[in-house]
Amino acid sequence: MDKKLERILPRVQKPARYIGGELNSVVKDKEKIGLRYAFCFPDSYEIGMSHLGIKILYAIANSREDTWCERVFAPWPDMEEQMRQNGILLYGLESGDPIRDFDMIGFTLQYELCYTNVLNMLDLAGLPVFAKDRTALSPIVMGGGPCVCNPEPIAPFFDLFSLGDGEEVNNELMDLYLEHKKRGSDKQAFLADAAKIPGVYVPSLYNVSYHADGTVGAVTPAGGAPETVTKRVVRDLDKVAYPESFVVPFIDVVHDRVTHEIFRGCIRGCRFCQACFLNRPIREKSPETINEQCKVLCRNTGYDEISLCSLSSSDYSRIEELLNLLLDWTPQEKINVALPSLRVDNFSDELLQKLKKVRRSGLTFAPEAGTQRLRDVINKNVTEEEMLKTANIAFSGGYCAVKLYFMLGLPTETDEDVEGIGLLAKKVVDAFYTNPDRPAGRGVQVSISASSFVPKPFTPFQWEPQATAEELQEKQQHLKETLPSRKISVSFHDIETSCLEGVFARGDRRLADVIYRAWKQGCTFDSWGDFFKYDVWMRCFADAGLDPAFYANRRRAFSEVLPWDHLNYGVSRRYLEREAQKAMRAETTPNCKQGCAGCGANKLNGGHCDV
Amino acid sequence: MYDLRLWLSKKGSLKYVSHLDMFRLMQRAVRRAGIPLWYTEGFNPHPYISFLLALSLGIEGEGEPVDLRIVGEMTPEEVRERLNAVLPRGLSVVAAAPPQDKPAAIAFGRYDVYLDPAQISGAELQDVLAGGGLTCQKSGKSGHKKIMKTVDVSAQLREWQIEEKDGSLLLHVVLPAGSTVNLNPLQLLEAVSEKRGAPVYACSAVRTALLKADGKEFR
Structure with a gap:
């Protein structure tokens, strides 16, 4: 280990975040490597190491003989201070080498409030933060993940973005890079060619003009870049590469287990949910593949827990078959199977019996809204009756704690809808006490978690104004005051961070100036309450001459050019408009299994959808 | 079933891995190595692994004792070899033998x-x-x-x-x-x-x- 590093590690919290060397981490002979890739997660080690995407793309890159992919996380502020004082540049965990000298640096952008960390990591690496100031071919700085569906606020910091599933396009980009490196070409030549790869968006090749009122006039491509960039879709999840091992962290991370994605996309079409629309069309992995891959992963990691993940696990068409396969071998190996993201309307007694064989944890429902009317607006097709029925099945099965997730500030929300949250929770409490099979001698605990709704691109609510901080404050207060039972507790998501998230989610390129200013004034780790500096952010908006309300709290017309209109995620704008109009009439749309609503995403998969 | 005391060498950057984290690491290592351990019989069964004495963060160890309870016939030598095949760099079992002294x-x-x-x-x-x-x-x-x-x-x-x-x-x-x-x-x-x-x-x-x-x- 580097001497300087050796000296500072005893002075920081959790030094094991910074040492690498974990089981299954990949070390290669750098003399034999043509391309060095730094996979960066712009948040703490504990968060980043919980992310499945990084594990998949790490394994794919390292399966190439010509490539060595390393992991990089945002150093915690105490470590950052020590690094800056002692002149240590941001390094890859596997080699300890500065990533400044790498060929490609890839950031996964999972949430908007990580943007200042991206700038900070580039700076800690000793690189200019603006793409235009990094003139050499290497390193190429790229971004992927859900936030790149509207990467405009951070476009000036990146060379390119990769839209959609990364498994295939990353390989194509690496091949192209190696070709250009061999040829000794410059960055512009590489980017011009990269823009021809489907799914690759090179923001510097697009010119954005604005109307006098601040809205986008047009986005014009140059240099042969396509008019619209369409996201990439992996067609067959059974054939696409999946890791045979995960890096097993030394320290406790948020999700420290075998995680397995059972399908991509979601049939539900809840109108607030960006993940649903960004990941369509639906593609399922077969139970046999999942089972085999889980076996190999457990063997190679020593984990004693498998978590099956997806956006709505009980919608997986062969769920019982899969559980049968898994429960055939996991109990004797003392491995737990967890199945998060279950729906209340298709949570059967049989499924519960199967889940009881594995360790019991709490039960969480996400009704999202307090009244049926508002649930119809957001197309969360769950009725109170179904919810109480499921709660009763669970209570009979021995559960006594229920968590309920709601959102405040949804379109058309009234005081009555807010009060409905407490009333619904009360009905769950009553269901417990009227259930003759409830666990004897125990009370019930219902905890409400209320977050703030943030309208996101590529959802039917992308034109909606976000509730202001004052409005959200009033709604939270109203909910607290109208809670009808002491068995119910409520917790809220911080309002100010939601407001900032709302600005960047639907922002345009001019916001890069605000992000740059905020970072310069010391903003990092904005998603961590301890470090979030709302007043500094507001000052930066003022200094940049931009109004956050213009981005967050304004109703947009269908006729407006949205900053992300030149990007295509499969779901058509016409479909989203149709859904937006139905929402205003509180009209629901059946899920994809009941009937195709014509979102258009199946075009990306040769007209096919696994429903 | 018998009790086995392992002597671990913990070197290099592994010295930054805390006592609590070592327990989890060992638990996974014995699973990967396929060592048949005795499980506690409570509501929440877990394998019996006991680090006798914490080693402070930042200090290396040449022989740190860890007690395991082995079910079946696997010999101390085989346990040692199997574990050494799966432990991360910097960590190894230098000896394995039945305990002689009480931890206290x-x-x-x-x-x-x-x-x-x-x-x-x-x-x-x-x-x-x-x-x-x-x-x-x-x-x-x-x-x-x-x-x-x-x-x-x-x-x-x-x-x-x-x-x-x-x-x-x-x-x-x-x-x-x-x-x-x-x-x-x-x-x-x-x-x-x-x-x-x-x-x-x-x-x-x-x-x-x-x-x-x-x-x-x-x-």
């Missing part, structure tokens, strides 16, 4: 501490250690409240030796270790730094052995 018999730790002669000379170190009056601050509890306690280091310091060769400075020291009194060499250096009014950092520190009250090696 641990009374002292023997350490090698490498110092930078540019920071302190051997003669000065000798004077400070022999001079008495060394104290350091340790976090402790009073009821539920966290407080800082002042520890009399000199009272616990009995045996040391200073070795100087080829421009390096090596302190061999025996310090109390076990379930009641504990002092680690980094705390000793803090006390030394405090006394002389200038910092002394360890280039590295290694626990080389655990001793019983009579000074014999714990086995």
Whole structure:
């Protein structure tokens, strides 16, 4: 280990975040490597190491003989201070080498409030933060993940973005890079060619003009870049590469287990949910593949827990078959199977019996809204009756704690809808006490978690104004005051961070100036309450001459050019408009299994959808 | 079924992996190695693995004892080999044998501490250690409240030796270790730094052995 590093590690919290060397981490002979890739997660080690995407793309890159992919996380502020004082540049965990000298640096952008960390990591690496100031071919700085569906606020910091599933396009980009490196070409030549790869968006090749009122006039491509960039879709999840091992962290991370994605996309079409629309069309992995891959992963990691993940696990068409396969071998190996993201309307007694064989944890429902009317607006097709029925099945099965997730500030929300949250929770409490099979001698605990709704691109609510901080404050207060039972507790998501998230989610390129200013004034780790500096952010908006309300709290017309209109995620704008109009009439749309609503995403998969 | 005591060597950057994290690491390693362990029989069964004594963050170990309860016939030698095949770099089982002493018999730790002669000379170190009056601050509890306690280091310091060769400075020291009194060499250096009014950092520190009250090696 580097001497300087050796000296500072005893002075920081959790030094094991910074040492690498974990089981299954990949070390290669750098003399034999043509391309060095730094996979960066712009948040703490504990968060980043919980992310499945990084594990998949790490394994794919390292399966190439010509490539060595390393992991990089945002150093915690105490470590950052020590690094800056002692002149240590941001390094890859596997080699300890500065990533400044790498060929490609890839950031996964999972949430908007990580943007200042991206700038900070580039700076800690000793690189200019603006793409235009990094003139050499290497390193190429790229971004992927859900936030790149509207990467405009951070476009000036990146060379390119990769839209959609990364498994295939990353390989194509690496091949192209190696070709250009061999040829000794410059960055512009590489980017011009990269823009021809489907799914690759090179923001510097697009010119954005604005109307006098601040809205986008047009986005014009140059240099042969396509008019619209369409996201990439992996067609067959059974054939696409999946890791045979995960890096097993030394320290406790948020999700420290075998995680397995059972399908991509979601049939539900809840109108607030960006993940649903960004990941369509639906593609399922077969139970046999999942089972085999889980076996190999457990063997190679020593984990004693498998978590099956997806956006709505009980919608997986062969769920019982899969559980049968898994429960055939996991109990004797003392491995737990967890199945998060279950729906209340298709949570059967049989499924519960199967889940009881594995360790019991709490039960969480996400009704999202307090009244049926508002649930119809957001197309969360769950009725109170179904919810109480499921709660009763669970209570009979021995559960006594229920968590309920709601959102405040949804379109058309009234005081009555807010009060409905407490009333619904009360009905769950009553269901417990009227259930003759409830666990004897125990009370019930219902905890409400209320977050703030943030309208996101590529959802039917992308034109909606976000509730202001004052409005959200009033709604939270109203909910607290109208809670009808002491068995119910409520917790809220911080309002100010939601407001900032709302600005960047639907922002345009001019916001890069605000992000740059905020970072310069010391903003990092904005998603961590301890470090979030709302007043500094507001000052930066003022200094940049931009109004956050213009981005967050304004109703947009269908006729407006949205900053992300030149990007295509499969779901058509016409479909989203149709859904937006139905929402205003509180009209629901059946899920994809009941009937195709014509979102258009199946075009990306040769007209096919696994429903 | 029998009890087996492993002796682990924990070197290099593994010294930054905490006691709690070591337990989890070991739990996964025995699974990967396919070692049949006895599971506790409570509501939440877990394999029986016991690290006898914590090793402070930042200190390496040459022989740290860990007790396992093996079900079936697997020999100590096979357990050792299987584990060594799956442990991360920096960690290895140097010996495996049935326990001889009870865990409570641990009374002292023997350490090698490498110092930078540019920071302190051997003669000065000798004077400070022999001079008495060394104290350091340790976090402790009073009821539920966290407080800082002042520890009399000199009272616990009995045996040391200073070795100087080829421009390096090596302190061999025996310090109390076990379930009641504990002092680690980094705390000793803090006390030394405090006394002389200038910092002394360890280039590295290694626990080389655990001793019983009579000074014999714990086995």
